[in-house]
Each structure stands twice: as structure tokens, then as C-alpha cells.
Amino acid sequence: MPKIEIDGKTIQVDSGINILQACELIGIEIPRFCYHEKLSIAGNCRMCLVEMEGSNKPVASCAMPVADGMKIKTKSEFVKKARNGVMEFLLINHPLDCPVCDQGGECDLQDQAMAYGNGISRYFEKKRAVKDKYIGPLIKTHMTRCIHCTRCVRFGEEIGGIEQLGATGRGEDTEITTFLEKSICSELSGNVIDLCPVGALTSKPYSYIARPWELKKIDSIDVMDAVGSNIRVDTKADKIMRILPRINESINEEWISDKTRFAYDGLSSQRIDKPFVKNNGRFNELSYSELFLILKEKFSNVKKSKFFALIGNTVDCETIFSFKHFLMKNGLYNFDCRQDNSFFIPKDRSSYVFNSTISGIDETDLCLLIGCDPKVEAPILNARIRKRFLNYESQYPVGKIGLTSKLNYESIQISNDSSGIEMLLSNEHKFSSYLRKAKKPIFIIGQGALCNKNAEKIFYKARELYDSLNIEENWNGFNILQTFSGRTGALDLEFYSNENVNKNTDFLENIYNGSINLLYLFAADEIDFSKVPSTTFVIYQGHHGDAGANRADLIIPTTCFTEKQGIYINVEGRPQISAQIKSPISNVMHSWDFFLELSKYIGSKLDYKNLSELRELMFSKYPVVKNINKIKKNKLQKTKFVRTFNANEILKSNISNFYMTDVVSKNSKTMAECSKMFLAKS
């Protein structure tokens, strides 16, 4: 371990790190534009210059690895002069438009010009002007401001797999652009906005909306997909202005997907704010007492077997638990959380979570995708796979069974249908040779493989293949990729009727064939409403109007995820708390309060009186929800042997449009624009 001296302090550091990182270790801040922890080193902005003994010239600290006996000065007059010079050069062509620039107030160049700049310009020459580029509906460009740090280009190559951005020309003529100004077509493109140290790449939906110092910043959790990315929500006057990523190395590192970042505008349209009842095809407003009257009548008249309740895909644990509690207190046991009727094993957590964990992907030596399209279902998780692919010592083998979009790493297509599993088992495919060698493989079983008639067989056949491998002890790489933020929680809280699951009843068929008289949908919009018979009375409780509310006979408003604190369990089985961003709109009750009121009215009694009691109750019954931010490792349970395997099921992801997967993203104008732009092409 080399010993170096920085500003008179001697420290011992790991070899292989650079001077900039060493300085950070002892709390010395080095200014920089092009250097970024997650990207490769470019060394082109020259802002991080430091003085090194024995060198006549200042050295770029980001590009200089530490060596034993180095003596570094970061605060000398020499360094100050060097940085001052670099700053002056950077500002020669940078416009003085901070008052109209969206980056103003959180701009690296602005901050560093204050700290290291001259304050007065010595230049009277004309500044260079660069034409703005169109690179899609999400990113606004103002290329005159660009200082050519190439962070965006490196992000594209190294993280996002977007080989579309590049720097053309040279010297003064350098411009960042895409080939023929094509839009950047990627699920992670929004991250270049955060990376850009100046105002060259800014958010289009956020343009000219707010200044960073006006915003209230709240840490929360994303619910647009099952990954549970950590986010920061910036609000102004109770309205969401923008969403930014928060660093969590074990989940999303520093990135979020475009849906997470931009779908929030869907929150403000089609909001259900009052109870409604359908009379002769028209919705009429109701008061809560009228609503309770109708509900009491409906609940008292329905036969228990003719009732069915479905809960939606993005519902928090508290709501799921209070709904289940309410139903069971009223003797109603017919409910489920799987609108797609996907396969899982009750009480076996390893059958529905991502067992290897997301950060576990970094250790793997093989990846097999079965009916799963990670790029569309969980772009952040896909970026991890890509990272592993790029960092792996030799060729990282990725096998695919089923159809996917164009992945941004090399993969071997084994088959389009489930027959691939059998081919691998009997060593008929060249991918088997990789499998046999793997010590820490991951299998990722997508919902595309688990939402069909043969799901059980496919699941167990995949297990058979996994178990046949020569796997390191204590490694569980048999992963199920959930696609919705509320699903793992609902399965953990057992929001399904044991009877249905054990008998493998197709409850959706029951709903469609009219054997259900009263259908209670809690934010469930994904069933085929054209098949629900008109004689079924449909209650829809939710926050945004979409397919479910459209078909409903009775609409009950509820608070949406930004209006309450709620626990969500992510794809790995990690409970996280999403924050309350704004106060609920008037006259709309939290789901748990609503069920409390309703049971008072219809004469049943619930075991909680408020949210904290509800949580206590939930934690005591389902302790797994209690360990916020912690993951309990799962062991694989015993498997069943599949005798006859009909391997002709074409496997296809359950998500066809990345940009629209729930009521919020479906109501989002930004997402609509993206799907129009990017899906027409592919």
C-alpha cells in the first residue's frame, strides 16, 4: 500500500486509486467536471489539477494513479493559478446566460467559477455558438453551454448501452450530438441530465419550471417498477416538480429509469377525487354516507362465494394488509393480487423474489433469461447485468429463452419457446457447456414465463435445470423477476385465497364467466374488462381513472402513493418506505381509514384504530415486512419433478410498452410521447 503525502498529511492508501480519490479520502475537495465515480476516466477538463513534487507541470489528479512517496499539494499558489487558468479557458466560450439557464443554482460550472474563477472576463472576442440538437422528447439541449466533458458519451457507452451520443469535430468545432440528430432511444437516457455538469443537457418536462432553491426535497422510493429505485422527489407548493435518483449502491447505484424520472406528470390528470355511482351509464357524484349505504346493501346481499376482490399492482403493504383484514373480518375469503394469475408457491418466498439480490449480479458468472426481458421490465437491473457483462474477465455468457427486445449486451438465443429448458437439460445446445462450468449462475425467470397455462411446469423444469448444475454452496441464483412494485408485498402478505391457489382455480375465468356477482377492484386495472359481464357489479377503489374506473359501477376515491407513507417490498424482497410527498386532496380518505369507517357502518370490527396500530398488527403477523431495508436470504424449497413437459409455449415479456405500465404512467403525457416516438420504430 503506497504512502503519500497530501498537503503535509501522510496517508496510506490502496494502490490503484488516483490522486483525486486519495484527496477525497481525507476530505479535500478537488474541483472536477469530467471525472465521475461511475464512469471511466477521460481527463479532458483539466479542472482537477494539483501540484506534484518533481513535476514541473501541474498534473490532472483524476488521471494520475497514486505511487509511493508522492508529495501532493492542493492548495498552493501554483495550483490556484493553474485552476484559475483552466477556468478562464472554460469560460471563454461559455455563454453568460445563467439567469435563463435551468441548471442555474445547481451548476458545477457556476459553483466552481465562483470558487476558482477570476470574476472578470478579459475577453472581448465573439463567443462560439453551437446549434442545439434534437435528441428526443426527454432531454433538452443547449449545446452552446457544453464544455465537452464527455460524461454523457461515456455514460452511454459504459452504463446505458446507448451508442448514439458522440463528439464530432475537433478543437473549437467539437460538438456533442447523435448521428443525424436521431433521438436517444434508451430506458436510461434521463441520467445524462444529472451527469451534465452544466446546462447543456437539461430535462425537457422540467424546463423553466422551478429553481433548485425553491424546491422541497423529499427522499422516497420509486413504485414504477419492482426494483424500488431510491429517489428524491422535489416539490413546490405541493406539486411534484421533478424526480431525481438517490444513491443506493445495492439497488439503483446512481441511476433511475426514464419512467421513474418522468412519469410523475400522470399523477395530476384523471384523478378520482369523489365517490361516484353509475346510473344509466352516467357517473353521478355521491356523498360518503350514500356510498356507505350502497356498500352495506351490496355486502349484506352478496353470497360469499359470489364475491371476489382484486388488488392492484402498485399498492403499498399497509393498504394490502388493511384490505385483507377488512375482507376477512367480513367473512370474505375470495381475493387475489395476481391480475395476471402468475405462478408462485404459497408461503415459499424463494418462488417469487430475486434471490441473488441485485448487487449479487456483480458476482455471477452466467445469466440465463427465461421469458424475461430485463431491459423493458427492470432497466436498472438490466444495467447491472450489462455492467457484469462488461467487467467479466472473459466472455460473460448470457442465454435467452423467449423473445426479448434488443438487449444492449451480447446474448445467445436458445429458443423462442420453453423447449430451450429441455434442450439445455439434455445438453443439446452449445449454451449447456457454459452452464456446466458455471459456479455462480443466475436464472432470471420473468413473468412472461409464469403467466401462462404451463407456468408451473416451466417453473419446475427450470428448477430441475438449476439443480442439475454444479453450484457453489450458499449461492441462490434462482431468481424470479417481478415487474410491479406492489406484487412482492402482496404475496408476502398472502393476499390470495389459499383455496384458489391450492386448487389452481382460474379465478379470472370465474370473473369472466359471470359466476362473480360483486367484484371489488382495489386499483386493479389490468384485467380484460371487455370480458367482465355487465351483470357483475364492479366496485373500483383507486386514485386514477383508467380502465377499471371506466367499467366500474361504483367508484371510491383513495389516496395515491404520493399522498401517504407506505411500505413497498422490492423485487429482492427488501421492504422500503416510500415517503408522503404531499397532503391528501380533500375528501379523500386513506384506504385504512376508509375500511375503518366502512366497517363501523356495516357493523364489523377491525383490530386496529390507526396507522401505527395497523402496522403493529401487520408486523406481528408478517414479520418479514418489518425489516426495513434488510433482506432475508431465502433457501430454495423442495422441487417437484415434471414428467411430461409440453415445451411449446412461446415466451414473451408481460410488458410490451415500457413507458406505460400502470395508471400513472398511462396518464402521463411525457410517457405517451415517448411511446409514440420509440415504439412505432421497433
Place this chain on the structure above:
Amino acid sequence: MTSSFKEFASDSLQPKEFSFTAENLREAKIVLKRYPKDYPEGALMPLLTLAQKQSKGWLPKKAIEYIASFLKVSEIKVLEIATFYSMYNLSPVGKNHIEVCTTTPCMLRGSDDILKVCEKFLNINSGSVSKDKRFSLTEVECLGACVNAPVIKIDQDYFEDLDSKSTLNLLDCLAENKTVKKGSQIMRRGTEPVRRK
């Protein structure tokens, strides 16, 4: 330096298609063999040169796309190279493409005058094509023949040790399709010291 011939030609000038002729394809395959198998993108520059030669001195959009798919690299990577180096042109050039070096050594030896002579004779500004499409003129960065500065390059040939008179003479000959003397214009052999009388 103002960049010239570095912006794509208008769509009306862009050919609909581009692919290597059989002869050039053979050549391209020979070129590819010179580079490591895992890094075919190494062959990017010679292939761009080949494509430029095939389409009369400039690279249409289609040629860039063709080379990108030929080497399996992204189009923007090809464009980065094609715009970085001054020897690639993205819009049509004249039959005689004159590149005047204006980097420091040539500038000190009078390249400004030479550029002016060229502009006056051809009646065009640097970075454009003459009306009859026989000449195009551009300034370039160092052509690497500083010893014999000032230097201009016309297509593949260098003309060195120039002054206003010899440049004018050279342009006259080209305009009248006469043969011209390549290399040094003051009878210097290679880069030998000039003998003073």
C-alpha cells in the same frame, strides 16, 4: 480555422445508396486482415479513405452508415472519426481539392498570402467549391511537411516551397489542364537544405 466540408451535404446531393464496388470490397477485406480480429474498428480510417475515394472525394451519409454496419460499430463512432480528421469531407468537393496548410510554420512562411492568391484566382472563399465544380478550397491543419513550408495539397499530391508567384503558376496550369510539377517548387530535392546563391 473554420471547418469546411465537415457538414453533411444537403439531401438533394446525397446518394440513395452506398456500397463498396467489388474491387473496393476486395481491398477492404485485405485492409481488415491487418487489424486484430476482435477490434475490426481499427480499420475505420483506411475504409473511410477507400469509401471517400469511391465517391469522388467526399463521404455521403449512406457511406458512413455502410461502414458502420460493415465494421459493426455505431454510426456516431464513424462520424466522430470522419469529422475529426481534416482529410475526410462530408460534402462534395471540386475535381481539384486544394488544401492550404495554415498551421504555424506555414503561416510564418507566408501561407496567408497563398490562401489569398487561391481565393482570388478561383474567386471563391475558403471552404467552398468553384462554380464550374473544378476547384474547391479549404484550410487545413498541419500537413506534416513543415520543412518545405508553405505547403498545399491538391488531391493526393503535395506542392511545397510555394510563394504567390509559383502558386499562381500552379493554378494556371491546373486550370488549363497542363501537367504540373509535384513536390518542391524551388527545385529542392526532398528536404535538403536550400543552397543559397
